[in-house]
Amino acid sequence: MLNGIDPLLTGDLLKHLDEMGHSDSVIVVDAHFPAARIAKRLVTLPGTSSPEVLAAIRSVLPLDDTPAVDLMTSADGSVLDVQRELMASAGVDDAGVRFVDRFDFYDAAETAYAIIRTGETRKYGCVVVRKGLVGHESA
Structure with a gap:
C-alpha cells in the first residue's frame, strides 16, 4: 500500500501504466468482454465497476489529445448511463x-x-x- 495511491491501483496495474508511452492505450472493459483472448497484458479486478477503475487510473494517468477516449457505440446508438459515468470518470465531455x-x-x-x-x-x-504526456494535461 502506498500513500496517495488509489487502492484499486495494484502493483501490477501501476507497473503497466508506468511502462506505457505517449499515445499507448489502456482499455478498461466489462465482465462480458473477451479480454483473456485479446489482451497482451491483462489485469483482472473482479468486484469493481468500470467507472471506478477508470477514475483510479485517471488519478495517475494524463490523457492524450482529444479524443483521448473511445467508447463502444451501443446497439441502438444511445448513450447509456454507464457510458456517461465513464465519461465523468475520464474527465471528458461529449467533445472529448x-x-x-x-x-x-x-x-x-x-x-x-x-x-x-x-x-x-x-x-x-x-x-x-x-x-498523454506526464505533466502536460490536455485541455
Missing part, C-alpha cells in the same frame, strides 16, 4: 469522446498496451484511454 463500432473497438483492444477487466456487468461498460 469518440464512439466506435464494436469491431473497431475490438481492433483497438488488440493493439492496446494493457486491458483491465473489471467486474462490471452493465453492457457497454468498456473504454479506451490513451496516455
Whole structure:
C-alpha cells in the first residue's frame, strides 16, 4: 500500500501504466468482454465497476489529445448511463469522446498496451484511454 495511491491501483496495474508511452492505450472493459483472448497484458479486478477503475487510473494517468477516449457505440446508438459515468470518470465531455463500432473497438483492444477487466456487468461498460504526456494535461 502506498500513500496517495488509489487502492484499486495494484502493483501490477501501476507497473503497466508506468511502462506505457505517449499515445499507448489502456482499455478498461466489462465482465462480458473477451479480454483473456485479446489482451497482451491483462489485469483482472473482479468486484469493481468500470467507472471506478477508470477514475483510479485517471488519478495517475494524463490523457492524450482529444479524443483521448473511445467508447463502444451501443446497439441502438444511445448513450447509456454507464457510458456517461465513464465519461465523468475520464474527465471528458461529449467533445472529448469518440464512439466506435464494436469491431473497431475490438481492433483497438488488440493493439492496446494493457486491458483491465473489471467486474462490471452493465453492457457497454468498456473504454479506451490513451496516455498523454506526464505533466502536460490536455485541455
